[in-house]
Amino acid sequence: MSFVPTATAVLNPWTLILGALEKKINRQSFETWLKPTRHSHVAGKTLYVRIPSGEFQHIGDRYADLIQEAIDNLGLAEEIESVTFTTPAQEEPKRREDGGFAPVPSHSSNAPSSGSRRQGAAATGVEQARFDWNSASQLNPRYQFDAFVIGSGNQFAMAAAQAVAERPSKAYNPLFLYGGVGMGKTHLMHAIGHDVKRRQPHASISYVSGEKFTNEMINSVRYDKMTSFRDRFRTVDVLLIDDIQFLAGKERTQEEFFHTFNALHEGMKQIVIASDRPPKELADFEDRLRSRFEWGLIADIQPPDLETKVAILQKKAESEHTQLPTDVALFIASNVRTNVRELEGALVRLIAWCGMHGVEITLAVTQQCLKQFIDTQVRKISIEAIQRAVAEQFGMRVAELKQKNNSRQIVVPRQIAMYLAKQLTEASLPEIGRQFGGKHHTTVMHSIAKIDEHRRSDKDMNRTINKLMETLG
Numbered sequence: 001m002s003f004v005p006t007a008t009a010v011l012n013p014w015t016l017i018l019g020a021l022e023k024k025i026n027r028q029s030f031e032t033w034l035k036p037t038r039h040s041h042v043a044g045k046t047l048y049v050r051i052p053s054g055e056f057q058h059i060g061d062r063y064a065d066l067i068q069e070a071i072d073n074l075g076l077a078e079e080i081e082s083v084t085f086t087t088p089a090q091e092e093p094k095r096r097e098d099g100g101f102a103p104v105p106s107h108s109s110n111a112p113s114s115g116s117r118r119q120g121a122a123a124t125g126v127e128q129a130r131f132d133w134n135s136a137s138q139l140n141p142r143y144q145f146d147a148f149v150i151g152s153g154n155q156f157a158m159a160a161a162q163a164v165a166e167r168p169s170k171a172y173n174p175l176f177l178y179g180g181v182g183m184g185k186t187h188l189m190h191a192i193g194h195d196v197k198r199r200q201p202h203a204s205i206s207y208v209s210g211e212k213f214t215n216e217m218i219n220s221v222r223y224d225k226m227t228s229f230r231d232r233f234r235t236v237d238v239l240l241i242d243d244i245q246f247l248a249g250k251e252r253t254q255e256e257f258f259h260t261f262n263a264l265h266e267g268m269k270q271i272v273i274a275s276d277r278p279p280k281e282l283a284d285f286e287d288r289l290r291s292r293f294e295w296g297l298i299a300d301i302q303p304p305d306l307e308t309k310v311a312i313l314q315k316k317a318e319s320e321h322t323q324l325p326t327d328v329a330l331f332i333a334s335n336v337r338t339n340v341r342e343l344e345g346a347l348v349r350l351i352a353w354c355g356m357h358g359v360e361i362t363l364a365v366t367q368q369c370l371k372q373f374i375d376t377q378v379r380k381i382s383i384e385a386i387q388r389a390v391a392e393q394f395g396m397r398v399a400e401l402k403q404k405n406n407s408r409q410i411v412v413p414r415q416i417a418m419y420l421a422k423q424l425t426e427a428s429l430p431e432i433g434r435q436f437g438g439k440h441h442t443t444v445m446h447s448i449a450k451i452d453e454h455r456r457s458d459k460d461m462n463r464t465i466n467k468l469m470e471t472l473g
């Protein structure tokens with residue numbers, strides 16, 4: 001197969017860079033400052049990016065390091081040496097003068113200008129980007145149900161999400177989705193939004209992160225705008241609130257959300273909540289909120305197995321109009337541990353790299369291109385690091401893991417730590433035994449078998465281990 005970057009609209013360098021920045025920058029800043037930017041063109045080794053107004057010029061300064069990092073990570077450093085941000089107003093006169101398209105370099109991330117950054121009718125673009133919160137544009141058009149690959153770890157959550165989209169407020173209210181980083185919670189929430197909108201075009205849908213909800217509330221208190229804040233959140237038909245764990249310990253915000261929740265629930269409006277943990281593990285949350293989260297349906301998303309990871313890669317490649325050989329998909333899927341976002345990152349990098357170098361996607365090219373990416377993924381994890389993470393997870397001291405103490409509170413964490421040491425390091429069984437206070441290698445073997453068995457039958461145990469693996473990875 002020869003790779004032709006046909007889908008340039010999707011695969012242009014700035015879109016790829018934005019994809020990388022989205023993972024590093026908080027959602028609100030990304031939505032406000034980066035989402036409204038557009039790829040313009042590449043001339044020489046300069047990437048030109050269209051910004052809505054002069055107000056956005058500071059992007060070059062503010063995100064210079066992250067932009068550079070994204071360029072490096074995407075393997076674009078040879079092709080792109082600087083990024084220049086231009087407003088339509090800056091491009092137009094120059095285009096007229098030249099009779100062609102040659103944007104005036106107004107601000108480069110590699111050579112920041114110190115000139116005035118406030119030009120033209122700056123406020124308009126910013127206001128739109130920031131306050132167009134109630135429209136469907138809040139939803140990522142790519143996060144649809146049919147783009148979501150179903151596997152054993154997410155089929156329950158997917159079915160629940162579809163039921164909610166078909167019968168908002170009548171199937172399960174609230175729907176509480178939880179799972180680890182990059183498992184597809186946001187994807188499913190947006191898919192619900194799109195689906196409801198398709199069935200009921202006049203429904204008002206609001207997607208908001210816990211962080212944004214908090215910040216908007218703080219601003220509304222500060223500027224005496226609580227009434228409009230309340231109106232906004234209490235009058236929607238579907239409220240999708242992501243990363244609810246962000247509200248932990250924020251009493252005032254929780255109180256406000258409690259009333260929002262009640263108003264919506266009483267008004268038969270659908271609420272969908274996403275979190276990185278189940279309601280009962282949301283520490284520093286009021287009980288009355290936690291119990292409300294359990295009123296409807298709680299659905300967890302477990303990490304994808306190998307087959308699901310391969311299917312996700314194939315689907316993503318398809319949406320980028322790229323054919324992915326099976327051996328390549330298998331290679332990526334078995335080298336990227338669990339996080340689907342990382343999986344996509346590897347694929348995006350591979351497609352960009354092959355596109356830029358004009359080569360076909362083969363296993364050899366993939367191994368070369370993703371070497372650094374995968375090396376960082378499997379970077380050496382030490383047994384000490386595992387012991388620290390496990391001790392922290394169970395609120396105990398590392399020394400206790402090594403003691404000759406066979407009480408259940410100690411034995412289970414110790415067995416988990418040994419299991420992780422086997423999974424994540426190259427240490428032999430005797431070596432693992434030595435690092436746990438001189439245990440015999442058969443004890444280590446027994447511990448590993450025990451946890452392996454528990455992991456299959458005990459969902460909570462499985463989740464704890466996945467969480468530890470994510471932390472360590």
Ligand SMILES: Nc1ncnc2c1ncn2[C@@H]1O[C@H](COP(=O)(O)OP(=O)(O)OP(=O)(O)O)[C@@H](O)[C@H]1O
Nearest residue numbers: 147148149180181182183184185186187312340341
């Ligand atoms: N089953 C799946 N099929 C297709 N794409 C998936 C699947 N699961 C996750 N993804 C993709 O992985 C990326 C990360 O997913 P998403 O942002 O929804 O994760 P999340 O659980 O909300 O993570 P976080 O807790 O970090 O917010 C998205 O691009 C999403 O489309």
